[in-house]
Amino acid sequence: MSTLSSAIALLLEKAVAGERLTRDEALPLLQSHDLVALGQVADSITQRLHPEPYRTYNIDRNINYTNACAAVCDFCAFYRPVGHNDVYVLEPEELLKKIQETVDLGGDQILMQGGMHPKLPLEWYEETLQTIKSHFPQVNVHAFSPPELFHFSKISKLPLETVLMRLMDAGLGSLPGGGGEILVDRVRKLITRGKALTDDWLNVNRVWHNLGGKSTATMMFGHVETLEERIEHLDRLRELQDETGGFTAFICWTMQPPEEPPWFGNRRDGVDMSQIAPAGAFEYLKTQAVARLYLDNIPNIQSSWVTQGEKTGQLALKFGANDMGSLMIEENVVAEAGTVYHLSLQAIRRCIAELGSIPRQRNVFYEYIDEEPTESELTALLSQQSDSTAIPELAVLK
Ligand code: SF4
Numbered sequence: 001m002s003t004l005s006s007a008i009a010l011l012l013e014k015a016v017a018g019e020r021l022t023r024d025e026a027l028p029l030l031q032s033h034d035l036v037a038l039g040q041v042a043d044s045i046t047q048r049l050h051p052e053p054y055r056t057y058n059i060d061r062n063i064n065y066t067n068a069c070a071a072v073c074d075f076c077a078f079y080r081p082v083g084h085n086d087v088y089v090l091e092p093e094e095l096l097k098k099i100q101e102t103v104d105l106g107g108d109q110i111l112m113q114g115g116m117h118p119k120l121p122l123e124w125y126e127e128t129l130q131t132i133k134s135h136f137p138q139v140n141v142h143a144f145s146p147p148e149l150f151h152f153s154k155i156s157k158l159p160l161e162t163v164l165m166r167l168m169d170a171g172l173g174s175l176p177g178g179g180g181e182i183l184v185d186r187v188r189k190l191i192t193r194g195k196a197l198t199d200d201w202l203n204v205n206r207v208w209h210n211l212g213g214k215s216t217a218t219m220m221f222g223h224v225e226t227l228e229e230r231i232e233h234l235d236r237l238r239e240l241q242d243e244t245g246g247f248t249a250f251i252c253w254t255m256q257p258p259e260e261p262p263w264f265g266n267r268r269d270g271v272d273m274s275q276i277a278p279a280g281a282f283e284y285l286k287t288q289a290v291a292r293l294y295l296d297n298i299p300n301i302q303s304s305w306v307t308q309g310e311k312t313g314q315l316a317l318k319f320g321a322n323d324m325g326s327l328m329i330e331e332n333v334v335a336e337a338g339t340v341y342h343l344s345l346q347a348i349r350r351c352i353a354e355l356g357s358i359p360r361q362r363n364v365f366y367e368y369i370d371e372e373p374t375e376s377e378l379t380a381l382l383s384q385q386s387d388s389t390a391i392p393e394l395a396v397l398k
Contacts, residue, residue, distance in 0.1 A: 011028065031227060042319050054360040067115050109364055147178075177218035177247075177250075184198060198236065218252065220252070230287065250298045253304035254279040305324065
């Protein structure tokens with residue numbers, strides 16, 4: 001760190017010592033350009049939090065139960081307005097078939113999210129969860145982002161707590177952190193319409209955590225937000241985690257611009273995000289490293305190889321992440337935006353092994369659910385070729 005400015009070096013030393021950074025201290029780190037120093041510090045914090053020889057991944061399937069959405073998000077090429085010819089709602093049989101395929105591939109979870117359907121009643125979500133759990137009691141249903149849950153509360157005219165308790169009783173296992181984008185209302189109002197604002201997004205998590213539930217926290221950056229607003233986002237997450245302790249992990253990724261503005265009809269009132277150049281690996285790794293320094297109370301950080309690709313996704317494990325995230329059998333929202341990478345299970349495991357760690361499959365609570373690989377299995381993994389451009393065996397499920 002000898003070439004760093006003394007101010008930055010002091011901040012990094014403070015973080016290494018386990019002292020909490022303030023917003024004013026985090027900002028110059030995000031403004032700085034010494035990626036290597038930030039990565040080294042983020043990695044030393046990861047090693048302190050996770051001294052175990054393992055780095056993890058999980059196997060789940062992303063199921064988008066409907067693309068009908070009453071909201072408009074300027075980055076989302078996935079949704080369709082109600083009445084559009086392409087609108088779908090998955091039938092229970094299709095849902096169960098997808099889950100069976102996931103289980104057959106060793107998956108223990110589904111990530112189920114959708115648009116904010118203007119008509120489906122709360123009973124539809126309860127029945128869907130009950131159907132899933134009656135067929136697959138062992139599968140964790142990681143479902144419904146905070147904006148969806150906020151929407152369910154509005155549609156049903158029931159308090160959030162009632163909605164969450166009913167869904168928990170029906171089989172909802174944990175909440176994904178989708179729809180977080182940037183937790184600053186100036187940004188949210190610019191790029192989304194009809195979607196939960198910051199306090200509502202946080203409050204869904206708060207109520208869920210107070211019921212004993214766990215969830216993940218996310219951040220989609222690299223669009224209209226300022227660096228100060230990225231820090232504010234991290235700060236709001238840290239503040240809520242101090243209060244509830246319910247976030248298991250943080251995942252950040254760079255906005256993937258849609259090919260064209262996803263507006264239908266005469267709507268032209270948003271930001272044309274197709275014109276925003278996507279942030280690159282430098283910005284991704286730097287932001288994740290600063291997040292590792294700042295979020296001292298969130299235990300896990302997941303690499304986002306789905307948007308960054310294999311090489312950067314692997315490198316992220318040296319910039320604060322301790323987990324490769326999910327094998328992610330389907331990822332429609334990112335795929336519709338045109339940028340999605342596929343990795344096979346073997347590639348994920350090899351990415352971990354190449355860094356000198358032992359790959360382990362985990363569940364949503366970060367408990368290992370596989371056997372530790374043998375020496376010969378690790379040697380076989382390391383002899384594989386990179387397959388980031390190949391279509392893996394699991395892609396046939398799409
Ligand atoms: S991101 Fe979600 S809430 Fe926004 S338009 Fe797409 S489906 Fe709807």
